[in-house]
Amino acid sequence: MSDYIIEMKNITKRFPGIVANDDVSIRIKKGEIFALLGENGAGKSTLMSILGGMYEPDEGEVYIRGEKVQISSPTHAAKLNIGMVHQHFKLVSDYTITENIILGVEPIKKFAGLFPYVDIRNANRKIEELSKNFGLEVDPTKKISDLTVSMQQRVEILKVLYREAEILIFDEPTAVLTPQETDFLLGIIDGLRNGGKTIILITHKLDEIKKIADRCAVLNKGKLVEVLDVKETSTKKMAQLMVGREVNLESDKAPAVFKEEVLKVEHLTVKNEDGFEVVKDVSFTIKSGEIFAIAGVADNGQVEIADAIAGLTKVSGGRIFLNGMDITNESIRKRTEYGISYIPEDRQSFGLVLDFDISTNLALKQYYREPFARKGILNKEEFEQVGTKLIDKYDIRSGQGIKTQVRSMSGGNQQKTIIAREIELQSPLMIFVQPTRGVDIGAIENIHKMMIQERDQGKAILLVSLELEEIMNVADTIGVIYNGQLQKIASSESLTTNEVGEYMMGAKHEQR
Amino acid sequence: MDTVIIDGLSFALPLFIIAIGGIYSEKSGITNLALEGFQGFGAFIGALSAVLIANVSGTEIQNLFYVALLFSMLGGMVFSIIHAVLSIKFKADQVISGVVINILALALTTFLTAQINAFVFGTASDKFQLGVSDRFTIEGLANIPVIGAVFTNVYPFEVIIIVIAFFAWYLLYKTKFGMRLRASGENPHSVDAAGVNVSKIRFSAVLISGLLAGLGGMCFAYSISANFSSNIYMGYGFLAIAALIFGNWRILPTLAACLLFGFAKSGGAFIAQSMALPSSFTDLFMILPYVLTLLLLIFFSKSNRAPRALGEIYDKGKR
Numbered sequence: 095m096s097d098y099i100i101e102m103k104n105i106t107k108r109f110p111g112i113v114a115n116d117d118v119s120i121r122i123k124k125g126e127i128f129a130l131l132g133e134n135g136a137g138k139s140t141l142m143s144i145l146g147g148m149y150e151p152d153e154g155e156v157y158i159r160g161e162k163v164q165i166s167s168p169t170h171a172a173k174l175n176i177g178m179v180h181q182h183f184k185l186v187s188d189y190t191i192t193e194n195i196i197l198g199v200e201p202i203k204k205f206a207g208l209f210p211y212v213d214i215r216n217a218n219r220k221i222e223e224l225s226k227n228f229g230l231e232v233d234p235t236k237k238i239s240d241l242t243v244s245m246q247q248r249v250e251i252l253k254v255l256y257r258e259a260e261i262l263i264f265d266e267p268t269a270v271l272t273p274q275e276t277d278f279l280l281g282i283i284d285g286l287r288n289g290g291k292t293i294i295l296i297t298h299k300l301d302e303i304k305k306i307a308d309r310c311a312v313l314n315k316g317k318l319v320e321v322l323d324v325k326e327t328s329t330k331k332m333a334q335l336m337v338g339r340e341v342n343l344e345s346d347k348a349p350a351v352f353k354e355e356v357l358k359v360e361h362l363t364v365k366n367e368d369g370f371e372v373v374k375d376v377s378f379t380i381k382s383g384e385i386f387a388i389a390g391v392a393d394n395g396q397v398e399i400a401d402a403i404a405g406l407t408k409v410s411g412g413r414i415f416l417n418g419m420d421i422t423n424e425s426i427r428k429r430t431e432y433g434i435s436y437i438p439e440d441r442q443s444f445g446l447v448l449d450f451d452i453s454t455n456l457a458l459k460q461y462y463r464e465p466f467a468r469k470g471i472l473n474k475e476e477f478e479q480v481g482t483k484l485i486d487k488y489d490i491r492s493g494q495g496i497k498t499q500v501r502s503m504s505g506g507n508q509q510k511t512i513i514a515r516e517i518e519l520q521s522p523l524m525i526f527v528q529p530t531r532g533v534d535i536g537a538i539e540n541i542h543k544m545m546i547q548e549r550d551q552g553k554a555i556l557l558v559s560l561e562l563e564e565i566m567n568v569a570d571t572i573g574v575i576y577n578g579q580l581q582k583i584a585s586s587e588s589l590t591t592n593e594v595g596e597y598m599m600g601a602k603h604e605q606r
Numbered sequence: 607m608d609t610v611i612i613d614g615l616s617f618a619l620p621l622f623i624i625a626i627g628g629i630y631s632e633k634s635g636i637t638n639l640a641l642e643g644f645q646g647f648g649a650f651i652g653a654l655s656a657v658l659i660a661n662v663s664g665t666e667i668q669n670l671f672y673v674a675l676l677f678s679m680l681g682g683m684v685f686s687i688i689h690a691v692l693s694i695k696f697k698a699d700q701v702i703s704g705v706v707i708n709i710l711a712l713a714l715t716t717f718l719t720a721q722i723n724a725f726v727f728g729t730a731s732d733k734f735q736l737g738v739s740d741r742f743t744i745e746g747l748a749n750i751p752v753i754g755a756v757f758t759n760v761y762p763f764e765v766i767i768i769v770i771a772f773f774a775w776y777l778l779y780k781t782k783f784g785m786r787l788r789a790s791g792e793n794p795h796s797v798d799a800a801g802v803n804v805s806k807i808r809f810s811a812v813l814i815s816g817l818l819a820g821l822g823g824m825c826f827a828y829s830i831s832a833n834f835s836s837n838i839y840m841g842y843g844f845l846a847i848a849a850l851i852f853g854n855w856r857i858l859p860t861l862a863a864c865l866l867f868g869f870a871k872s873g874g875a876f877i878a879q880s881m882a883l884p885s886s887f888t889d890l891f892m893i894l895p896y897v898l899t900l901l902l903l904i905f906f907s908k909s910n911r912a913p914r915a916l917g918e919i920y921d922k923g924k925r
Binding site: 167168169172180184185186187188189193194197198199200202209210211212 | 776780781782785786788789792793795796797798799800801802914
């Protein structure tokens with residue numbers, strides 16, 4: 095029997111066109127927290143999917159507790175006491191916590207010795223006990239639809255614990271959490287380790303690794319770069335290994351120079367489809383040369399604010415002024431023409447027509463006017479010329495140049511396409527909603543640079559982001575939203591990350 | 607007044623069992639517009655087997671009621687395999703599959719009925735004569751004012767339907783099969799992640815819907831129409847779909863909706879009769895359940911919620 099609970103030897107996994115894992119070997123000790131670090135597409139998730147039974151490797155061997163295994167399915171993995179906490183929760187929102195957890199492994203009792211039924215009561219008790227043992231603090235009889243994201247994640251953790259997992263794989267667990275929730279989760283993970291579980295943590299957040307991991311494997315483009323002892327390695331070194339070059343995520347930017355007021359929002363109120371007020375009496379202004387960021391936990395009304403300004407949502411109260419002009423009830427096209435650029439959160443549904451090629455997508459907001467169209471007839475040549483120019487200028491990478499279907503491009507390049515189009519509008523106001531979501535670290539750096547460049551050229555920028563780090567990095571002014579209300583507006587220098595986190599949770603209040 | 611209750615119940619309960627079939631299919635995530643075809647085809651197989659057996663053995667066809675029921679369930683189930691295979695295995699559009707199955711059932715059974723009558727029995731007829739099933743009355747209980755009508759002139763199938771409905775509720779809400787079935791209609795990915803085969807669950811759900819719809823169709827054939835012919839395709843399947851939508855995909859509220867339709871129908875007939883209107887006006891009153899459907903749609907469409915993954919083709923790779 096070896097000291098290692100998991101050994102993956104010379105794993106290679108190919109997908110059409112790419113090698114996701116290239117001869118990767120790692121060994122994990124029982125009872126440690128082992129981190130897998132790498133950019134999007136580095137092969138972390140693929141490697142763990144092999145362990146979780148979702149994929150089988152093309153080459154290489156897997157040993158669990160010293161025995162060679164071929165993990166053929168997630169069920170098989172569960173039998174080997176391996177459990178995966180997915181990034182995308184797989185929960186039935188209509189079911190209670192207990193019902194979700196026992197799905198597939200339902201405890202059965204018999205009524206009158208004849209009719210089998212699912213023994214919910216017993217399961218409730220068992221889950222309550224598990225939850226207490228590991229400090230998860232959940233009430234098993236609650237419905238999933240009533241839970242916060244962080245609670246739902248704990249349900250996913252309980253799911254694998256209920257199946258008696260000894261090895262727990264966490265796939266980017268903190269991507270959806272606030273700083274406070276992240277700390278709580280890291281506490282839970284630490285507690286699991288102390289309870290004798292082995293933890294594998296997939297992440298690209300260095301500070302988390304520094305905080306709790308024992309060892310860390312760095313992957314880059316499918317290859318294992320190095321396995322590090324976390325205590326003896328600086329975060330800077332880790333970042334360097336991960337990207338393969340020096341990175342600077344702390345964007346250096348010149349001090350902001352605010353000029354005239356571009357956007358003024360007065361007592362804005364927005365109702366959702368059910369008539370519920372999701373934005374309540376919000377007021378703020380953005381000046382030329384200012385990046386104004388709205389920080390907040392998902393679904394607290396920040397996206398609705400951006401949509402209301404861009405004209406995608408109806409306003410039920412308050413006014414919106416652009417350069418002193420009341421645009422509260424203007425159409426979207428009018429707003430665009432008056433000077434609003436909008437980079438939407440859901441780039442595939444609202445930002446692009448996926449089955450059109452790049453050049454058409456780049457012209458989506460101007461196709462109807464000169465020089466793209468003359469007397470209502472489209473001028474294809476102009477599309478191609480502009481397209482070619484912009485692909486070059488913004489470094490949009492694609493298989494077949496301007497003729498590439500946008501659907502086939504990577505998320506980062508899709509985002510670049512939208513940003514290129516919106517910047518070219520030369521609007522005085524630019525709205526970015528979650529601009530770096532799902533793009534890798536190199537592209538993030540690039541997008542931040544472009545935002546700051548636009549700011550320096552005198553644009554007013556509204557940034558809505560769930561990534562607190564991004565906001566602290568880029569913003570000049572921060573407005574923190576909770577439950578549809580702005581809790582605090584202050585310059586970014588005057589706030590610490592923790593303070594912003596507290597306002598985000600509604601823990602702190604301040605009336606302006 | 608009693609006839610309104612008696613006829614209302616005998617119409618509502620077959621409708622109810624068809625609707626339960628629909629609930630099973632839709633709760634598992636498969637849109638089922640094929641109920642109309644299932645009930646018709648089930649009734650066809652049931653009627654055909656009854657007619658054949660009566661012919662061979664010389665038994666009175668009314669006494670073959672239970673045999674017919676059994677075969678109708680089998681027939682409905684076998685026919686529903688088409689919908690299951692198309693929409694689960696071949697990932698076809700479930701709405702189109704359902705509509706096509708309805709057209710197929712009507713055409714196929716009409717054709718076959720005429721052909722079998724001509725070549726097997728040597729008669730030129732487009733129907734299988736069945737008669738009306740025997741009824742019973744529970745003495746004592748039947749004497750209670752108003753409610754007594756519930757126990758008067760009861761078709762045996764009404765009792766069978768109630769028993770099956772109760773079992774259907776138990777299966778759907780108390781067993782692990784039911785739990786997995788409902789989860790498949792809400793979030794099939796969670797079911798898959800739990801190591802359960804989503805396709806299998808949905809397949810069984812569609813078969814159950816065919817079985818129950820076939821039963822319902824047979825009951826109609828043995829009561830209000832007293833024969834099998836293309837008249838069985840009167841839109842009962844669609845009415846059942848309306849009932850289960852008003853019932854919010856839950857069994858008890860769906861029963862309430864079915865009862866409403868049943869009493870609207872029998873009430874309409876009663877009014878038409880008591881006003882002694884010419885028969886062309888009676889037809890006008892027969893549209894009452896359908897008018898009611900339209901009105902109810904306005905009120906219920908907003909608050910009711912379909913299973914989240916209803917009609918979505920399940921693709922393992924997609925998140």
